[in-house]
Amino acid sequence: MAAIAYDYDWLVIGSGFGGSVSALRLAEKGYSVGVLERGQRFQDQDKPESTWQLRKFLWAPALGLRGVMRMKVFRHVFVPSQSGVGGGSTVYGGVLYRARPAFFANPQWRALGDWHARLLPHYATAERMLGISPVPFDSTNQRLARELARHVGNPDGFTRSPTGIFFGAPGQTVKDPYFGGEGPDRTGCTRCGACVVGCRVGAVNSLVKNYLWFAEKRGVRVMAEREVVEVRPAGAADGSDGYLVTTEHPGAWFRRGRRTHVARGVVFAGGALGTNELLANCKLGGALPRISDRLGELVRTNSESVLNVRLPRDIKTWNDVTASSSVHVDQDTHIEFLTYGRKADAMSLMYTVLVGPGNRWTRPLSWLAAIARHPIQWLKTLWPAGWSRRMVTLLVMQTLDNAIALRPRKRWLGRGYRLVTAQDSGKPNPSYIAVANQAAEWLARRTGGIAQSNVLEALADIPTSAHVLGGAVIGADAASGVIDQHLRVFGYRNMLVCDGAAMPANPGVNPALTITALAEYAMAQVPASSAAGRAGPVRR
DSSP, X not given: OOOOOOSEEEEEEOOSHHHHHHHHHHHHTTOOEEEEESSOOOOGGGSOSSTTOHHHHBEEGGGTEESSEEEEEOSSOEEEEEOSTTGGGSSOOOBOOOOOHHHHTOTTTGGGXXXXXXXXXXXXXXXXXXTOEEOOSOOHHHHHHHHHHHHTTOGGGEEEOEEOBOOSSBTOEESOTTTTTXXXXXXXXXXXXXXXXXXXSSOBOOGGGTHHHHHHHTTOEEEESOEEEEEEESSSTTSTTOEEEEEEOTTXXXXXXXXXXXXXXXXXXXXXXXXXXXXXXXXXXXXXXXXXXXXXXXXEOTTOEEEEEEOSSOOOTTSSOTTOEEEEOSSSEEEEEEOOOSSOGGGGGGEEEOOXXXXXXXXXXXXXXXHHHOHHHHHHHTOXXXXXXXXEEEEEEEOOOOBEEEEEEEOSSSSSEEEEEEEOSSSBOOSXXXXXXXXXXXXXXXXXXXXXXXXXXXXXXXXXXXXXXXXSOBOSSTTTOSBOTTSBBTTOSXXXXXXXXXXXXXXXXXXXXXXXXXXXXHHHTSOOOTTOOSSOOXXX
């Protein structure tokens, strides 16, 4: 057999929290590393100023839209996610909670070790790298959140969010304050509230300002607008001779610009949906047939519900960071008070009048009944102008052990497989969370506003989750999971999953910090290259 010419020691698929950690730490260990990202690279000033700027805001490349936000509707969940260099940090609220205790005790992985103790030092590293700090100011949303905490009888459940945002002098640019001047210049938060539309100020500690910044300084090559369509062994069936990684230009109708790179190892880090879809296509297409049949199982939605309250007037709920506070209403449920800033009126089209429990047949009837009872309220919800100045969104998350599954189906047109959802037969994912509706109703009464459900939940019984996880989860063996306790794919050498797809349970809070800590842990298990030792690690 002829010697294999390798382009890289490691290729990392995706540049989000797991991918960025992997790229930096592998480079520090002396490996040559490439990062493949299907989204484009955004400078701060290139991010959307308004959600009406569809070419900048929405990701639908086949339609010519190459923005930051991808919207995916399944039968059992609606998933907004991000595309771009920096992955989920491209537009995010910077909220960095550690997972709730139930996450570490989930039966899927608790027999494999004390995960709380195992991840503790890696949480600390992730917090330093991502620049975590508590929100240093009070705000309207915080005052309302405190009132909700008292209303539910748990005043100590209120907390200001730990965030990865630079709270320097508003609008003032200074030398790097996090890494001894080795990082990029930073500009202080101006409290515009537009973190999840796109921080054009540069205050959010996105991955291009920490992990990816230092990875690229160490020679990592980030290849934007390259979507991986296949990974297969370059020689031996277990991948011990490396892998052929094929990419195309995303959304291209004709000139796809197909390229193939050769690497000794591969890290899958394209987000839970991206990783599950790519692995399913590789498994069923014959490229990676050894992948566990558990692929696509134990997909978590963080047991989330997203509701809104449309306020009667502007009380400056937007004058904040996106998520400055939250309330733990009970041991399982966490509610964050969100804003999208002043220029997110297009998001109003995603909400309608509040609808209670039911199913896909009865909830539309309940929606019509709600309109009949309150026609004026419904008419008000149809007018988007000024909406984002007069709203509070409630993001409800739970640690409850529920799940869906992602099932591959042959595409009607084109090659490969698409994913559809199915409920977990033993622990189905909820489409209605009573405490979420109760919180929205309370806030509407408190402010004189209109409580709102997501349109898809009201009309199709489809809940919304901003944090879909799992599907390629940690397990004791290939009969129970897709990856082992070091996040290595069963059946293959030098292949890891280092993103939300690896997480075996609902963390009950924003998962970004936990994904980062898990990736730090996985990279700590990778031995150094013989070429390592040229420079020390960044803030380990």
